Amino acid sequence: MDIKKATYLSAAVAVVMSNMVVASAAEARExxxxxxxxxxxxxxxCAAGPGTSCAGSSKRDFQGNAWKLVPKGTCTTIETPSSPTGFGQLSEYEEAKS
Incomplete structure (x- = not known):
């Protein structure tokens, strides 16, 4: 294989690989x-209401004003004992009394 063909082949492989990286990054940002x-x-x-500042600052398990990021559409399917419905909520809530 001559130098010119090898250069074109290398360029083509680089383009294909960079497209794969871009696609992976887009998938990662669901x-x-x-x-x-x-x-x-x-x-x-992040912020969990009064008395907390940001990530890692919640004081209790399943605190009603503390949140985590989850894939869109899955929150209300995640079980939690503190919620009035028994599942994660899309907004702050007052925790159910045990």
Whole structure:
């Protein structure tokens, strides 16, 4: 194979590989939504209401004002014992009393 053909082949392979990387990055950015009441203490994604600041600041498991990002459309299918419905919520809620 001469140098010119090898150069074209290398360029073609590079284009195909870069398209694969771009496709993977797009797939990785699937739509997300905030899901309240599903995180364990200290594992929320950001602000968990009064007395907390940001990620990792929730004080209780399944805190009703602490959220995690989850794939869009899945929040209300995730079980949680603190929710009035027994599932994650799309907005803050007052935790059910045990």
């Amino acid at each position: 739509p997300q939504e905030k899901c309240y009441g599903i995180s364990k203490a200290g594992y929320n994604d």
